[in-house]
Amino acid sequence: MSARRAYVVGLTGGIAAGKTAVARRFEALGVPVHDADVAARVVVEPGSEGLAAIVETFGTGVLDDRGRVDRAAMRRRVFADATAKRQLENIIHPRVRTWLRDRALAETAPYCLLAIPLLAENIAHYCWLDRILLVDVPESVQLERLISRDGIDRALAERMLAQQASRAERLALADDIIDNSSSEAALDAHVEALHRRYLALASTL
Structure with missing residues (x-):
């Protein structure tokens, strides 16, 4: 009989969509998060x-x-x-993929998150994930957040967004979607609901 493994959720989203805010909320619930960055x-x-x-x-x-x-x-x-x-x-x-998989395989929690910003661009290499969670915001929101966060000009921010997968491509991959364009209270509720779902899914492994 093989050893039980953790259920593995890939957490992704476009640049400045708010993946870190979501990951921190899962961590506060005791969920291990392993970050590609x-x-x-x-x-x-x-x-x-x-x-x-x-x-x-x-x-x-x-x-x-x-x-x-x-x-x-x-x-x-x-x-x-x-x-x-x-x-x-x-x-x-x-090297990042190897690092992430090693940690997922060694995980003893019921489930873990792998925070992977460029998951859509590299999905063929992550076929071993159990589920994909997308943090989603409109591209206009991404752009304004990126300019504010990194202190860069609009032209560079637009080039950075253009070199990532499109919003439509990310949405097509997602099993679960968190809309991060509203309030922090709404974000808390989304994460808590997903936490319960993932614990239930993990129990079926």
Whole structure:
């Protein structure tokens, strides 16, 4: 008889849709959340194979004075150069997927969330997820939040949104959808209802 595993929910949404706010609410309910953004930092820490591959591809000019990836400089580079973006993704994404799956397989809770911003763009690699939860807002809301959050100009924000999967593509993948364009109280209620649903689904494994 195989060991029982955790039910695995992929949490996704467009940039600035509010995935972090949703993830924090699940964490407050005791649900483990493993974040692809955290993984993306871990897999390129100094001394890692990931960082060595980045330096080999892009040179030492992408490092800061501590020998770490200069994320602001790298972001400007990849959003201006599609080839550089693909090269960076080919280094980071496979390592992030391995990191996430390892943690999901090791999880002892009834269920866990994997926060994956680019899930729609990489869905073929995540066929092992049990369910997909989308945090959704209109693109106009994304744009304004992104400008405010990151202190960037509208042109860069629009380019960043254009290089992600469309809202329609994300909606087509979702098993569950949280509309994050309304109040915090509504968000709390959505998360609590989904928590109950996921515990029930996990009990059937």
